[in-house]
Amino acid sequence: MRNFRFLKVGVIFSLLLFLFTNSFAQDFILKDDLIDIRAKNKIIEIGSEVKTKTGVNIYVYATSSFDLDKNITTKEKIDYIRNYELDILKNIENPYVIITISLEDTHVNLYYSDSLEKIIDKNEILDDYVVPLLASKDKNTVASKISASVLNGYAAIADKLADSKNIELENNIGNQGKVASTIWRVFIYFVLFAALLAYIYAILRKRK
Template identity: 70%
Template sequence: MKRLNFLKVGVIVSLLLFLYTNSFAQNYIITDDGLIDNRAKEKILQIGNEVKSKLGVNIYLYVKGTLGIEPNTPTKDKIQFIKSYEENIIKNLENPYVILTVSLEETHVNLYFSDSLKNIIDKNDILNGYVVPLLASKDKNTLASKISAASLNGYSAIADALANSKNIVLESNIGNEGKVSSTIWRVFVYFLVISGLLAYTYAVLKKRK
């Protein structure tokens, strides 16, 4: 009986966590088309809240499966469309801000930030060191896992850059030593643990049925 009660509590907590994450992570995740794992959203929320409280900066994510551009659109027109599209997003952001944008169908990633942060944020370093390698990796991980990993990893790198500029340590962050190699390992372990927990919960619930 105690075991059943414990499991019930676990399911309720998981449900509350799911609702909490989806309600408040939207402060920083403008949209993700359902592509980012809920546990990754939770971590992003934690990091975003700490950065906001300690540094006063808003870090946003904008992840889309597609921007709706026709496949045969000329490259020049495609670039102009994406530029206008992202400018419309940026104009509604609260300053100071950093925003990481990802569009899968268009194989597009970008990073924008307030002018006051131009000496702190290294766009190429974050995109090429922490985001693109995970999205472009050819392995057995699902697309959702790659997007979740790349989004969380890029978000973490941005947070670290901001914190380091003020000599502040972020308690919620995942760290970013060694860039790609160690990053992939950390993300792999992170999602391995999550997968194990989800598999265990599913097995228990299935057994109860």
């Protein structure tokens, strides 16, 4: 009977923990077609701590597709995606930062509240933390790269918000994301530089 009570308490505790975690997932991860469970759990950890300590909500909307008509023009595509994303923004809580990504539409974007304009640099987050991992040429699956890039960008946003409040986050991933992005950027520069040298060498050799 005693063991049964412990088992019962354990089941109830597990259920409450699941509901607690899932509620945060619904709060911060609006759509997660492409995010694996490990990245999802880390996003929930970071997002809940940032919300508690700074009051800012960091959201993710990661989908396979925005269901675009394949026959529309580029301008129509831009307008459609913008309106799609604006509809998402109508239903989230201020202040906010949100990363949106669509795999089939090769689209990634970032929005934030006006009050965070001096804290969040959209181009820095996307160019330094998100896009490099998305564009990396490695053996990882597309889903893995999307999970990594979203988590990387999410963590960078969290760091920016924490720095603005002069607080320290316990659940963030530190500077790992920045290091990964920096390594990838150095690699790209090396490849371009090597290609340029090879091109110059070929021209000089041809002239001789």
